[in-house]
Amino acid sequence: MDPSAIPFETLLDELDFQLHDVLGVPGREEHLPLVEAAIGLATSAFAPHAATVDAHEPTFDGQRVHLPPCIAPALQAYAEAGFIAAPFPEDDGGLGLPYAVSQAMIAAFQAADPSTSAYPFLTAAAANLLRAFGTEDQKRRLMQPMLEGRFFGTMALSEPHAGSSLGDLRMRAIPQEDGTHHLVGDKMWISGGEHDLSETIVHLVLARLPDAPPGVKGISLFAVTRHHLDADGNPGARNGVELIGLNHKMGYRGTVNTALAFGASAPAVGELVGRPHEGLAAMFHMMNEARIGVGLGASMIGWAGYRTSLAYARDRRQGRHPDERDPTSPPVAILEHADVRRMLLTQKVLVEGGLALSLFCATLVDDLETGTAAEQERAKALLGVLTPIAKAWPSEQGPRANDLAIQVLGGAGYTRDHPVERHYRDNRLNPIHEGTNGVQGLDLLGRKVMRDMGAGLRLLLAEIQASATKHRTHPALEETGRALEHAAGRVAAVSGTLGMAAAQGQVRLSLANATEYLHMVGHVVIGWMWLEQAAASVGRDTPFHQGKVHAARFFTRYELPRIHRQADLLERLDDTTLTMPDGGF
């Protein structure tokens, strides 16, 4: 086996199973060739250069940013295949695919090379924002070239002094007589902020108008292109957006990450997108889908490690069973060792469970657009609570899977001879960007659960309970069903306790363990995803389906019980972190 290749053989079956057997997305016959084409392109044009992209991070010579030359043709092939526009309506030049199917296609690229893939993902997200909030003219001039891959997009939120705390951002937008705005200030952590991969770059920038109220209620959204566009929309001279410097990252190196100065030595001309002071809501339209996308990427980098370490474990022969006393007996494949099996099963339940959640959320995004009124209402309520989980859970557990992949390979896994060390570095980004996992915990508990009286959470738990009650009548699903019922009950009880404390004014205390709460609920949700996968597999006697049923059992026994420590902690409103004296650290 090629030690650097990711074994992609099973990916089509996995995505087909998740989309059609578990989630019941209609249109299997039309979708499968597209998903297969995505896997084909990911395998042929992205995976082979992932190591090269990693070894040659972007450089800046004072004039231009240099990227490895293999990136541009891969992205060109991606755009030419129509993949950027895939989930967009046919009227916009898209393929009109369900969002869930487009996410399944994206999954293949996340597994192959997440950092090269980030350019079209950001571009599609920016285009989607303009579709929702832009004028017809903005759609024509800015969105359309993005869907064609001629322009790439960015999201420019953070500033050097304000990352998680968007309410503190300072960039100013100064209205001009011609209706444009001049943007003034610095942005930080801008992925894809400077390069020559596209004709120009469309930065979607958060800034403050002169009359803006303080905090998050005074933020507006602007589109600022890297070049001025002429009347026909063609890029001309450079706009006043300058590269301050590159961030040198541990992984995800193909994605150039920048600090940008707006209006420092020339005006940075931008145009308002949407209404004044409502920029954050518009940006969250993009952010919410981006958050689900981050989770998907985290699971798929984990998946790449899982399949790589599985192939290694089948191939590598080492050691004997503990009851084998003959030292001259032949060594066994390390797949036979119980601890290697534990590491592989753990990876499997984490990455396939995370993938299931991402695709489930994608079907809810579809429901928001095309569902009945009742489906839209359900989707909105569930997405509210599930989005922070879909971002944070896989971005916590995907790296854990990648850690185990390294361990399966042993010393070999610590070297660049195999991709698993790169996966480990790449995936470490995901708990940080698009809102740190700590921010996701506060969003879930402080906003999504507490502020709407827990309606979204109650709906989620009711659906989990209904699924558990339905499936636990099957002998193969009974154990998981019962464990899940109990776990969902604990989440409900804990949430009630926390809500009560908050209502009584103990806001800090009730939120002190929001991250533990996030991951507790996440484990219960993923337990549900595994129950649904097992339910779609029982009675089907292929190794694939047997593996799904067995993996659900493994999740129930090894993973789900982790919530009890968290529930105990949350239930008693633990204040240990708050009462630690600052000088005691």
Added chain:
Amino acid sequence: MDPSAIPFETLLDELDFQLHDVLGVPGREEHLPLVEAAIGLATSAFAPHAATVDAHEPTFDGQRVHLPPCIAPALQAYAEAGFIAAPFPEDDGGLGLPYAVSQAMIAAFQAADPSTSAYPFLTAAAANLLRAFGTEDQKRRLMQPMLEGRFFGTMALSEPHAGSSLGDLRMRAIPQEDGTHHLVGDKMWISGGEHDLSETIVHLVLARLPDAPPGVKGISLFAVTRHHLDADGNPGARNGVELIGLNHKMGYRGTVNTALAFGASAPAVGELVGRPHEGLAAMFHMMNEARIGVGLGASMIGWAGYRTSLAYARDRRQGRHPDERDPTSPPVAILEHADVRRMLLTQKVLVEGGLALSLFCATLVDDLETGTAAEQERAKALLGVLTPIAKAWPSEQGPRANDLAIQVLGGAGYTRDHPVERHYRDNRLNPIHEGTNGVQGLDLLGRKVMRDMGAGLRLLLAEIQASATKHRTHPALEETGRALEHAAGRVAAVSGTLGMAAAQGQVRLSLANATEYLHMVGHVVIGWMWLEQAAASVGRDTPFHQGKVHAARFFTRYELPRIHRQADLLERLDDTTLTMPDGGF
């Protein structure tokens, strides 16, 4: 603050507290200046070049291995300070320091730059092996120059086809008429295997004599120097040890890691160390201390990340408390946020708990050498069970701490502007080398617990119970004491169940979750370490001591309860990993 500097200010207090207040090592007045000198050298000569060493991994031009030029003078200063020889008897040119004190000195170097420090650590371990098993002549010719830093040492165990499974190693040792042996075969993963940092390199090599029985009972130990030595012991022409290639690692880059060919194009002349076929026992003399050292290093890389992220959290202002509704109020230091405090407290309990265990084990090593007969017996029994834990627990939890350090810094932590991403990569080696953590689990449960009827474990649990019973009478220690009593009881019960199953022939089943067992016992042992630290701190009203008491509480509430999932799993002899169909992965 210099973003790349590790804040070392508190290290002397920490090591002083652990050595003298907790462990009661006599001689505080003599030791502290030496520990302080070690911290001084680590801070001045190792820490400043850690980023450079990481950025410039070793290269091989076909003739020579090239290392960054900053490595050699740092090691020269280390040797000249007498640190390699520190724990050796004064008769051997050492300082006669307790091993525990020498480990405290080493801790500073592990925090500063573990990869540069690896050369003298390997050298001291090899010298120590020769002290125990070498002839007087070997000590004079080989050990003595190592203690002076003129020769460096390696341990050459693994081969390309045999890493964890030493019984399968194939290297041959062919006896010659002059009493020497010619070594023939390849070795893999040899740290420090080729360089020009020292006059020569002493490889301690495992190989098979022609009449060797198969498996681990047919392994002998040989010393093979990189150069032939003349009658005066000075290196002359090269011996037949050739570099096949370098391993390109994710971290720990200053330590050149090599594949070596012995006797491929010229005879590789070696000399037997110890008795024929008893090489593995001799090597384990070195390995056991190396394993404790790996755990120490893992804790100290974690410690470096902890202190770095703590300094960042005190400095960085971002966001507000969740009950602060005024967006114009000034942002707070992120140290004030509950989730940041959780991440810092978690790091603290993991790295200071691991450090406490390493130093406790080091005092047991001292007892083995200098204790009364009863002390020696106790030390031997405890070290048997504690060595795999002292290796594996910190090497699992140290990287977890480093992961949290990155998260505290957010995006900044993912860049090379701060050392925490390097710590994360460096520390990932530790669960792999010196016996993977999976191997440690089998060593603990299958060998140390089951083979001697659990005597070592019983002694360990009795000491933990006695400590818990004694201290829980103090109100500040009661919670931890009670939790620990209960936890130790669970370990005893689970161990009994597993031992019974093994005795009834269910060997594979009883060992199937050996890694979970290892980490469960590890958490209980670290709970004990925290109880002892808290007991040495109650009633002392400095922030340092208050922090220790509070951290013990945090460990009791957030960490110790993790064992119950593991104990439940082990108690019911879970077979989920064994019954997974191979095709289901």
